[in-house]
Amino acid sequence: MWLRLQSVCLRKLTVRPGYVSGVFDARLRRSVSHSASRAATCKALQYNKHGEPAQVIHLVDVDYGPVGAKEVLVKILAAPVNPSDVNMIQGTYAILPDLPATGGNEGVGEVSEVGCGVTSLKPGDWVIPKDAGLGTWRTAAVFSEDDVVSLPNDLPLLAAATLGVNPCTAYRMLADFEDLKPGDTVIQNAANSGVGQAVIQIAAARGISTINVIRDRPEFTQLSDRLKAIGATRVIKEEALRKPDMKELFKTCPRPKLALNGVGGKSATELLRHLQVGGSMVTYGGMAKQPVTIPVSALIFKDVKVRGFWVTQWKRNQSHDGRAFRSMIDDLCSLIKQKKLAAPACNEVHFEEYIKALNAAMQPFTSSKNVLIM
Amino acid sequence: MWLRLQSVCLRKLTVRPGYVSGVFDARLRRSVSHSASRAATCKALQYNKHGEPAQVIHLVDVDYGPVGAKEVLVKILAAPVNPSDVNMIQGTYAILPDLPATGGNEGVGEVSEVGCGVTSLKPGDWVIPKDAGLGTWRTAAVFSEDDVVSLPNDLPLLAAATLGVNPCTAYRMLADFEDLKPGDTVIQNAANSGVGQAVIQIAAARGISTINVIRDRPEFTQLSDRLKAIGATRVIKEEALRKPDMKELFKTCPRPKLALNGVGGKSATELLRHLQVGGSMVTYGGMAKQPVTIPVSALIFKDVKVRGFWVTQWKRNQSHDGRAFRSMIDDLCSLIKQKKLAAPACNEVHFEEYIKALNAAMQPFTSSKNVLIM
Numbered sequence: 001m002w003l004r005l006q007s008v009c010l011r012k013l014t015v016r017p018g019y020v021s022g023v024f025d026a027r028l029r030r031s032v033s034h035s036a037s038r039a040a041t042c043k044a045l046q047y048n049k050h051g052e053p054a055q056v057i058h059l060v061d062v063d064y065g066p067v068g069a070k071e072v073l074v075k076i077l078a079a080p081v082n083p084s085d086v087n088m089i090q091g092t093y094a095i096l097p098d099l100p101a102t103g104g105n106e107g108v109g110e111v112s113e114v115g116c117g118v119t120s121l122k123p124g125d126w127v128i129p130k131d132a133g134l135g136t137w138r139t140a141a142v143f144s145e146d147d148v149v150s151l152p153n154d155l156p157l158l159a160a161a162t163l164g165v166n167p168c169t170a171y172r173m174l175a176d177f178e179d180l181k182p183g184d185t186v187i188q189n190a191a192n193s194g195v196g197q198a199v200i201q202i203a204a205a206r207g208i209s210t211i212n213v214i215r216d217r218p219e220f221t222q223l224s225d226r227l228k229a230i231g232a233t234r235v236i237k238e239e240a241l242r243k244p245d246m247k248e249l250f251k252t253c254p255r256p257k258l259a260l261n262g263v264g265g266k267s268a269t270e271l272l273r274h275l276q277v278g279g280s281m282v283t284y285g286g287m288a289k290q291p292v293t294i295p296v297s298a299l300i301f302k303d304v305k306v307r308g309f310w311v312t313q314w315k316r317n318q319s320h321d322g323r324a325f326r327s328m329i330d331d332l333c334s335l336i337k338q339k340k341l342a343a344p345a346c347n348e349v350h351f352e353e354y355i356k357a358l359n360a361a362m363q364p365f366t367s368s369k370n371v372l373i374m
Numbered sequence: 375m376w377l378r379l380q381s382v383c384l385r386k387l388t389v390r391p392g393y394v395s396g397v398f399d400a401r402l403r404r405s406v407s408h409s410a411s412r413a414a415t416c417k418a419l420q421y422n423k424h425g426e427p428a429q430v431i432h433l434v435d436v437d438y439g440p441v442g443a444k445e446v447l448v449k450i451l452a453a454p455v456n457p458s459d460v461n462m463i464q465g466t467y468a469i470l471p472d473l474p475a476t477g478g479n480e481g482v483g484e485v486s487e488v489g490c491g492v493t494s495l496k497p498g499d500w501v502i503p504k505d506a507g508l509g510t511w512r513t514a515a516v517f518s519e520d521d522v523v524s525l526p527n528d529l530p531l532l533a534a535a536t537l538g539v540n541p542c543t544a545y546r547m548l549a550d551f552e553d554l555k556p557g558d559t560v561i562q563n564a565a566n567s568g569v570g571q572a573v574i575q576i577a578a579a580r581g582i583s584t585i586n587v588i589r590d591r592p593e594f595t596q597l598s599d600r601l602k603a604i605g606a607t608r609v610i611k612e613e614a615l616r617k618p619d620m621k622e623l624f625k626t627c628p629r630p631k632l633a634l635n636g637v638g639g640k641s642a643t644e645l646l647r648h649l650q651v652g653g654s655m656v657t658y659g660g661m662a663k664q665p666v667t668i669p670v671s672a673l674i675f676k677d678v679k680v681r682g683f684w685v686t687q688w689k690r691n692q693s694h695d696g697r698a699f700r701s702m703i704d705d706l707c708s709l710i711k712q713k714k715l716a717a718p719a720c721n722e723v724h725f726e727e728y729i730k731a732l733n734a735a736m737q738p739f740t741s742s743k744n745v746l747i748m
Contacts, residue, residue: 094675264670286670293667296638296660299682301468306680308673 040065044138045354048100050091053358057089057103064142069117071142074127078161079107079136080346081361081370082194083285095132095312102135104372108151108160109141118145126153128164130325132312139351139374149325152333158343159336161371162194167332167341169284169311170198174208177280177307178257182207185253187271189213190262191227191235194369195284197344199260202332204231205340209253211274213238213267230342241270250274258282265290272298272306280305346371414439418512419728422474424465427732431463431477438516443491445516448501452535453481453510454720455735455744456568457659469506469686476509478746482525482534483515492519500527502538504699506686513725513748523699526707532717533710535745536568541706541715543658543685544572548582551654551681552631556581559627561645563587563612564636566597568743569658571604571718573634576706578605579714583627585648587612587641604716615644624648632656639664646672646680654679720745 041063047056067073085104087093111125121127127148129136134147151160173195174180186203190196191212203210212227214220216237224235234249255276261268262285272281272294281304283292298304318325335341345368349357357370415437421430441447459478461467485499495501501522503510508521525534547569548554560577564570565586577584586601588594590611598609608623629650635642636659646655646668655678657666672678692699709715719742723731731744 094671283670283673285674291667291669292673293665294680295665296657296682297468299657299666299680300659300684301682301687303682303684303687306668306673308670308675308677310674310677313675313677 040140042138042140043351044102044135045104046100046102047089050089050096050099053086053089053103053362054355057354057358059352059354062102062138064140067113067115067142069115070145071115072111072118072121072127072145072148073113073140073142074109074148075112075140076107076109076136076138076374077126078157078348078374079104079372080162080165081357081372082106082165083361084132084165085137086358086361094310097133097135102138102141104135104137105129105132106162106164107136107372108157108163109136109148110153112140115145121145121148121150124153126151126155126160128160128329130322131315137351137354137372149322149329151329152337155333155336156343157373158346158348158371159341162343162346162369163329163332163336165311166194166344167198167202168314168328169195169309170202171328171332172311172314173260173282173284173309174199174202174206174258176309177282177305180206180208180257183209183254184258185209185211185233185256186258186260187211187213187256187274188260188262189238189267189271190285190287191232192223193262193285193287194344195260195262197227197230198341200227200232201230201341202335204233205335205338209233211236211249211253211256213241213271231340238267238270241267241274246274255279260284261292262287264288264292266293268292269294272304275302275304278303278305280307282307282309284309284311344369348373414514416512416514417725418476418509419478420474420476421463424463424470424473427460427463427477427736428729431728431732433726433728436476436512438514441487441489441516443489444519445489446485446492446495446501446519446522447487447514447516448483448522449486449514450481450483450510450512450748451500452531452722452748453478453746454536454539455731455746456480456539457735458506458539459511460732460735468684471507471509476512476515478509478511479503479506480536480538481510481746482531482537483510483522484527486514489519495519495522495524498527500525500529500534502534502703504696505689511725511728511746523696523703525703526711529707529710530717531747532720532722532745533715536717536720536743537703537706537710539685540568540718541572541576542689542702543569543683544576545702545706546685546688547634547656547658547683548573548576548580548632550683551656551679554580554582554631557583557628558632559583559585559607559630560632560634561585561587561630561648562634562636563641563645564659564661565601565606565609567636567659567661568718569634569636571601572715574601574606575604575715576709578607579709579712583607585610585623585627585630587615587645605714612641612644615641615648620648629653634658635666636661638662638666640667642666643668646678649676649678652677652679654681657682658684718743722747 041061044062045057046060111121127150191214200210210233212232212235227235257279259271259281261283264286265288347368347370351372351374360370415435418436419431420434485495504523565588574584584607586606586609601609631653633645633655635657638660639662721742721744725746725748734744
């Protein structure tokens with residue numbers, strides 16, 4: 001009878017185990033932990049040397065497990081291919097894993113087994129990595145309980161898979177540099193990027209206006225309409241930043257307290273020109289591959305503050321209890337549930353067709369995020 | 375008898391009136407205030423239009439007075455010619471006075487008469503302007519009591535005359551951007567400027583090491599020795615910033631938390647490279663007339679903070695009670711009295727030979743400050 005119950009529970013686990021609880025749950029956990037003592041195999045996208053992703057990444061079978069007392073076995077559901085993943089494989093990123101390494105730093109998975117000492121997670125929970133470097137491009141992985149944070153398991157899959165980097169970057173940049181109140185203005189370039197779209201939505205949810213700068217393109221109007229549909233107050237072309245029309249614009253909204261720069265070069269300098277006295281420009285990306293150039297007078301007489309933001313460093317600076325991270329994830333999940341925050345446009349690519357996703361992610365200024373579906 | 379006493383007091387006033395006090399003082403004040411109801415004449419260096427200082431500045435007689443209830447008559451003793459004074463006359467500075475205007479924004483004077491409602495000052499006090507724009511290149515002036523702040527009248531004259539801008543700039547930059555503790559390091563370019571020399575001395579008084587960058591020159595060794603004599607920990611040439619020797623240097627002192635930039639251009643970018651993770655670069659001048667260029671990676675991955683500082687704005691942002699300003703001036707005067715802070719090298723120029731001082735101040739990278747002695 002005990003064995004039968006156990007096997008029923010295990011079957012349930014693989015479907016939707018969220019409703020397992022109480023004494024029943026405790027027994028189940030023991031049984032699950034016990035069952036994990038066998039090692040098993042999953043598929044992973046690994047690289048042994050740095051280089052161009054499509055050349056150095058290979059799909060391999062890897063062993064995992066057993067699940068230790070404070071560990072969880074996670075079935076990865078979806079994991080995006082971000083520019084920083086590509087840079088990490090190329091060996092040009094600020095942090096690099098030991099080789100061989102599994103690609104991918106973001107994604108969502110479902111807990112399928114928990115170790116006997118795990119207290120914060122149960123089978124069926126959805127989790128995302130707390131930090132970069134876990135290697136999410138695989139079908140399953142054993143993670144430490146402390147390395148992941150749980151999400152509601154009824155979020156849209158793509159929103160969950162893309163929550164840990166871009167929306168967190170947008171959230172922190174809107175929270176940590178200027179005291180923004182409803183009615184204030186934020187200006188940003190790369191407004192169509194993953195971060196840019198999250199900025200638009202989080203700002204709109206808080207009553208903050210956004211001036212969104214994108215490069216000119218044949219489908220400018222459609223893109224502008226799409227960004228306005230998710231909450232952009234204004235969408236303008238890069239060239240417009242240098243035109244006197246900007247003065248007209250600032251008759252209808254206050255000058256920005258905050259500028260968010262994902263591009264660098266001239267675009268950053270132009271953003272800076274429109275900041276209000278004492279405002280901040282925060283750089284989180286450098287797609288133009290050019291430095292940020294600041295007139296001395298802007299620093300001295302306009303007192304602009306020029307800062308940078310890296311969500312990975314922010315996560316690492318968090319205290320061990322992770323309360324700020326938890327609180328941010330809760331806020332973001334709440335926005336997703338209220339349909340105020342959606343994933344950016346995504347191309348879903350089957351895990352085994354990863355080459356397609358890697359090649360697509362190598363294109364500069366891609367307008368859709370490529371997400372591997374496991 | 376009353377009249378005779380009064381006239382005796384007035385004679386005393388012009389010599390050293392600091393010891394007049396009590397009832398005697400109160401009578402004196404009334405008498406002084408009364409005596410000031412006559413308008414009088416002084417000499418001033420004025421300009422009616424913007425242009426090259428030596429061409430547009432003229433020595434003229436101007437009327438002043440009478441001294442109002444909340445005003446003081448100040449005999450100006452000494453006033454420097456700063457680069458910002460020159461830019462103001464040229465019309466290129468961030469704030470410009472109404473024309474005609476009297477030149478000069480800094481200097482020290484002695485109170486010779488006080489209005490009947492003045493409570494914080496007495497004849498004989500030394501005062502400096504609280505803000506830019508008072509016009510200090512004159513032999514006497516009537517100022518509002520609130521426009522000046524008193525100093526001990528036994529300070530060295532040149533130290534008092536040059537206290538209000540450069541040492542205040544140095545003091546605030548060392549206090550307001552990073553939490554510096556004894557043993558920490560500050561790196562600065564333009565180390566031989568007025569601000570640079572004040573930074574060296576204030577930092578040394580607090581046990582903070584300074585790495586001082588100057589351009590190469592024939593008399594490098596003498597200048598280096600002079601800066602070391604006032605407290606510089608290390609003096610290096612601009613070229614050295616790009617050399618591997620810097621690594622050796624950082625074996626003997628921690629990497630700087632704070633970089634102070636008075637130059638801009640490449641020099642600023644080089645300073646930035648040596649900052650510790652999370653450090654700040656504060657720009658207060660741009661002698662190279664080139665913008666500050668920052669690699670995107672320094673902002674994102676090294677989390678460097680790029681700021682500016684303008685002492686005039688700082689003074690204007692102070693609360694009406696001016697407590698922070700008073701406290702800073704007290705600290706700086708205390709350092710001067712302890713011989714830990716001296717005026718930079720100065721050329722004393724007689725007031726009526728102002729053309730000499732203006733021409734000298736127009737030279738780029740002058741190594742002495744020109745001070746008009748009235």
